[in-house]
Amino acid sequence: MQLTVEFGGGLELLCNSVKIHNVNVELQKAAEKLTMKDLLAWIRTNLIKERPEMFMKGDSVRPGVLALVNDCDWELTGQLDTTLEEKDVVVFISTLHGG
């Protein structure tokens, strides 16, 4: 499944400072759909190069990270259970505090 995964707010530092990743995530054989939970596990293995604890806590994102599916807060789409579709854009943003 072709997806665009983007990191911002400093999270890109965990992926060699690359913000936009056009990725192809293969579905597990038995699975029919790809959920955010699956994608997070895939990202942790395939995109995160350092300090994974700065991106995830347990099987979800760490506090202070907003996950957006097609420009919509994942709290509104089903969080970990959100089903992804071909060409979806998934964005992870770390909240900023500076000013």
Next chain:
Amino acid sequence: MAAADGGEVSAILRDLESLKASKSEIELRISALEARLQEINLQQPNGAVSNGSCAPLPSSVDSGYGHDLSPQMIYRYSRQLLLPSFGVQAQSKLLKSSILVVGAGGLGSPALLYLAACGVGHLGIIDHDVVELNNMHRQIIHTERFIGQPKVRSAAAACRSINSTIQVVEYQEPLRTSNALEIMSKYDIIVDATDNAPSRYMISDCCVVLGKPLVSGAALGFEGQLTVYNYNGGPCYRCLFPTPPPTTACQRCSDSGVLGVVPGIIGCLQALEAIKIAGEVGEPLSGRMLLLDSLSGRIRIVKIRGRSLQCVACGENTTFSKLQFREFDYENFTQSPLTPSPLKLNLLQADSRINTKEYKEKIDDGKAHVLIDVRPEHHFKIVSLPNSLNIPLPSLEARLPEISLALKENEENRGVNSELYVVCRRGNDSQRAVQSLHKLGFTSARDIIGGLEAWARDVDPNFPTY
């Protein structure tokens, strides 16, 4: 006849000239008197700094035009009055509104300038800090002559010089749970222009308790974020971020850097949102968040969750009250201080450390040594000590052979044992590096206490700091 007409024309022109001169003189006197009246109103009855009392605007009387804008106001704000969807109605609301800007830094600077200019009747500014030279690139409300003076005084002076007809109130103190309720309750709208996590939670909670809309902005590096909290049934900061982030995820402009114009953009947008709320025009950015990535030229506006029923601050069954707010420990909650100062670690035994003056003596005595600078490469490029070897902390382990080689060369050339020192910007990473080096067999490694900042302070005042 022609001659007589000519005489009359020039007489009229003379009269006109003289009348216009008198008119502008009268207008000047009117402005001066209005400003004076404003000052007097500010000074009494509780006009001292930090009182926050909002005296009525002197000119907010019915002008006989069906609204309360004076001729001066009509002229000053004419370009806003000409906007059909803004007009006299929104301008009158702005003039009657009161807005508190928390923080007169990178975000607060442009926000305050625009809020003062557009005619917000009562503008409060709270900040405990003083103006520094390294603020100037982004905190554009301050001028060089205010360096070393309170930001609040500088910002208020700038606001008054742009618009002498509004009331500007100065709070030269940090915002705390002990003063937040009293100060914030005097304003209709709060603008969060602070730079740290505990302040953001505290301001949001206080807005919830007091029922005030909150215009929240943040900026770091090349990125910015903006949204409106606690407005019209929308979410509060805690709905979005119920659990504080780990302290290691809270980067600061003084550590990570920021391009000056980025908080400038976000601060301007904060002024815009505050104006929309105060003037009751447009659609304030509630339930949505604007994400700016300035380097790639992308602005994204995303839909965020609504008010959370489980929210500790604004949820359905919450018992969060003024009393609880006053007693809540935001520094403990976020594990970071409300008025951040640089971290000062103390990880090492005294015999593994050396101060900058002692290190200077080693250099003067010609002691054989290797100096490792563990700052990131782009820091090293700004300034470094002579003959130091740059090995950024994350690559320390991988580059141990370079240290061994440097020590060996030194020993071969000099015929004596070489000492090993580690330096960084402030003396924290150098301690971490020395800890690692000890574990990896370099037991003689020592850190230079306080880093290059201490070197500049105690040894070489001409050494650049940043």
